[in-house]
Amino acid sequence: MKLPRNLEAIVPEEKIAGYLLSESHPVGKAKARYFRKIGYNENNVAQLRDDLFKIAVTNAVSEEVSTLFGIKYVVNGAVVAPNGTRARLRTVWIIEIEEDLPRFVTAYPTAETIEE
Numbered sequence: 379m380k381l382p383r384n385l386e387a388i389v390p391e392e393k394i395a396g397y398l399l400s401e402s403h404p405v406g407k408a409k410a411r412y413f414r415k416i417g418y419n420e421n422n423v424a425q426l427r428d429d430l431f432k433i434a435v436t437n438a439v440s441e442e443v444s445t446l447f448g449i450k451y452v453v454n455g456a457v458v459a460p461n462g463t464r465a466r467l468r469t470v471w472i473i474e475i476e477e478d479l480p481r482f483v484t485a486y487p488t489a490e491t492i493e494e
Contacts, residue, residue: 379439381451381480387434389427389482417460429457433469448474
């Protein structure tokens, strides 16, 4: 099964810049170290956003979890990072109660990167 309405998935730029790439965010800073290590930074926020969107569009949902806020979907995939590294990522999306579109929640590595 694919992420419902995946072509309309929302990946807010602030979620990328203010969370995944933020070295000062209480939760995101560990993720920021990883994403920066593979070449993502403030200069290519759009590339990271596009790479996460591509995972949502091209890969199957591996897990679906009902929560108090809506349904979370886990979608795993791979990207070619700016430094040329092929990285396996787990992305999490949510369709909140009374909403129809999936919104990006988080992403993190699923395993060691694969050097190309």
